Amino acid sequence: MIRSYILIAVLIILADSNPVQVASKDWYKNSLVYQIYPRSFKDSNGDGIGDLNGITKNLVHVAEIGADVVWISTIFSSPQKDFGYDISNFTNINEEYGTLEDFNKLIEKARFLGIKVILDFVPNHSSDQHKWFNQSIHRIKPYDEYYIWRDAKYDEHQNRLPPNNWLSNFGGSAWQWNDIRKQYYLHQFAAGQPDLNYRNDELQEEMKNVLVFWMDRGVEGFRIDAINHMYEDDQFRDEPLSNIPGVPSDDYDFLNHIYTKNLPETYKVLESWRKLMDDQSPGNTKMILTEAYADFDLIIKYYLSGSTVPFNFMFISDLNNKSTAVDFKRSIDRWMNNVPNGTEYVANWVLGNHDNHRVASRFGEKRVDQLFMLVTILPGVSVIYNGDEIGMVDREFTYEETKDPAGCNAGPERYWLKSRDPERTPFQWNDGPNAGFSTSSSTWLPVNENYIHLNVEAQKYKAYSHYNILTRLIELKKKSVIEYGTLETALYCSKCSVTENVLGVVRRHRSYIVVLIVNFSDTEMIVVDIGMWLNISEPLRVYTSSKGSNLSPRQIVELRSFSLSASVSAVLTTPNLLN
Template sequence: MFKITFLIGLFIIVSSAPSEEWWRDTFIYQVYPRSFKDSNGDGIGDINGITSKLEHLADLNVSAFWISPFFKSPMSDFGYDISNFTDIDPIFGTLDDFSKLITKAKSLNLKVILDFVPNHSSDQHPWFQKSIKRIVPYDNYYVWRNATYVNSTRRPPNNWLSVTRGSAWTWNEVRQQYYLHQFSFFQPDLNFRSSALNKEMKNALSFWTKRGVDGFRIDAIIHAFEDDRFLDEPVKPNTGLPANHPDTLDHIYTRNQNETYQLLRSWRNHLDAMNGTKKIILTESYTTLDELNHSMRYYEYGADIAFNFMFVTSFNNSSAPTDFKKGIEKWLALMPKGNYSSNWVVDNHDNNRVSARFGKIRADQLTMVAAVLPGVGVVYYGDEIGMEDTWLSYNETVDPIGCNAGPENYHITSRDPARTPFQWDSSTSAGFSTNKTTWLRVNSNYHTLNLAAQKTTPYSHYSIFKKLVKLKMMPVIKMGTVEIISIIDMVFVIVRRVPGTHPIVLLINFTDRNVSFDAANHLNIPTNMSVYATSSQNSYTDGMSINTSSLVLIPAVSVILM
């Protein structure tokens, strides 16, 4: 037992009054279509599968779901390499299927958000094939540059590196130029300095808006423009990384360019000019804690939610309460003035799941933090049941980033472990498909870790999640002050208060031992409080009375008192 006798680190911020926008202080749920539900037995999830499970999302009471790309694609990057921005790949269904999904979602009061992937297309897109042949206006739809030559040897135009490692330039023999790809070679970057290309992409936004979508999550927006001087990017000293690793460069010429923000403003204006309700824009703007000013600018230029990935990329099982405290304080302090909403991304399709990053015992921790903090919580399919990463051999790996890393390193870069099929029940393929073979192997723990089993269990990830969604809607979460506290860098605390009402308190023990302290005195909370939700039902039960003057937190527990 470790007994705490004093407190450090208090931060208070006043949350603004809620507005009428539907996304305020709600949870948004990400659907990865290949892995959500297979309706036709081919082992791959599809649109009709999503439609068949919308009651589950309505039951969770999330406000919206956003769907990763289902557009026509060669599937070299499983949908993020698009060959037609206004059609659906037959693997997933048809436009008629999508219309049925929209109709059912609206009947269940669920909003639908689509992935918009504007940075690049597939190299199989007709635009790119015409661009190779210099057919006007497609000749200018992509970023092409002449080669440089060193001792008569052809070299790329500059030292820019792709996100997937290696040069960001690939030579095309037909056009006799290099094309830019900030991702894989089969994903050539679009050129938004072309007015014709700009119009094409606005037409795509209009196409889906007219079909009833409620907004767009804009993929990889930080890469939309590059500096037009095409200068070499500065090399970071002493990174210890291979020379082809993108983190060896300071990306001052290829990310977050001023023109990118203007582009976002043009899309905001375009959507606002269309008839109907305001459409939400969410931007995927990966930034470090030292670069949060870039994320905040996306708010100012039209984003309703500029994704905050600190829980995903900045923190892990080694992070301390003060790390969380400093990061959250910084985000809240830097939020632009006005009617903007903060957000907290718990998981996504590009990173290991929470249970892998923080440990199975802490699988619910980040969702609990996101629920108590002001703003939107963004969760990934399976978070509501504590789904875990699935170990896959190199021969089972299909993610191109993992495959390219080779058998020795694939496990470091592959995103497949977090993309395996949703575990609905204990039947064939976890109820995801009638087919015993699925596009990625189902986690073998599905016999016990599945939605059906958790629905009949009083205390489960599922029951906790439902309580957290309900909590998010309470006035004290919408309008209360926020106090962020670190206790001896062992216990992390968030207190939400509204004058005249009782507070809500989240406490997380970051240690592997019991911690005891006088929470009533140090946190200025009532002596007697009740457990609202907890990550450990072995020591606490919902509604259990707690004497906060002699509070004992068991190892790694997260508990909400009210």
């Protein structure tokens, strides 16, 4: 009996002292996912490269923002030809980043802070240094069919040619000759990243074992990299020309990729992974985030195959700093209207990632808070990339400085169109050496010179900052009105004429109302009648607003003549939501 009382007392103490991660099938539905690019987040050992211990020691930063999930980009054993996306061992940690024991400590710290960890899963290819590939080269069964091998073609002069015209994402032919096996292998990315063969049942089982390995170590889900590249046409037909003007013949965009992307078999494999994860953890949904730059209808299909978050890239691919309120409303409504029926399906909004220019560079520094407001006020899952919370911007690189293989392969004339280095520079923690990222004399990529004034430490203690606005918004995201409320998007109508410049987003739940108003004009102040426009009669107070609004937090606004300066956005709420 005494032992029982002691056990109960310990459990009560633990429950009071730590955030609790409750097993639930619905936990993800209103979550904020924070992506960490580990090579650039925090260096703990002074070698100029970020690592697992650096992440573990700074998970408090992620918790303070209010994130529910941390998505860690690839950390597995790799020769780093594509900085980790060329994996030589799917079940071990790259030595630059640490060890499995370091990973266990990261999981433990995340649990303590109430943060769920998801990892990159890179199913399309391995490294050419993976043991499977070496055995496949030598035709050792069953590995002989783990990769895509094809015989050469020959022209009339008996010159050896690739099997077809397929091109690599990184430029040039997607086929590489191997002199031992005397065949070409397919690589849709770098030559050091041979494509895996999902028409082989043994390979599929190997990849399922990888998922189980990491789930057994406490991983709560996976972001599946380049999922729509997994299957290729089994007849290996030439792809048609894209006819895009000005694209060189060795550039990936020269072809229309109807035989190497978005094949229907991909969805069947995803279904098998969903079932595996559900069986592994009944009653507690494992999160699946799928990356596919594809047509809208093809992305939506991933919902029905088991993806929790088929990445919605509208803020990256469809909208920019020239987009109007009409453009934003059309994109938001299109996504919301096409999320499948069913309680398990929710929308998602991806603000940025390690493969695309930073949000502050795409939209401009004045628009950063506007995007924060949209991705947190809209219903569903929000995804942000480390550094965007403080408005980090791209750093310009010369060709000589460029390390990304996509940029290097494009050559000195076009590298800037392809390189992903600008958005991958080290995280800016403070105004100390290397922005507090590393004590090394040099870092793997240079730190952006603007770190002196643009860093986390500086923004935490400013009355206005991107960091403080985002953390405030995430507090609001946790409220029931955002989690369960209805959604309305509206363009402002002045004297029955719809303006391109003003967008309203309204969330309602019980007696609570949240209103987001965005002025897309770069030059004109707008004055709107919120009451008539959005059918609101309750008093509204300012919850937060972007820089230059001249609005004070908690200020009561005039519904009939609410004014908003150029390029400014504001979130208003009913007073019962304010702390």
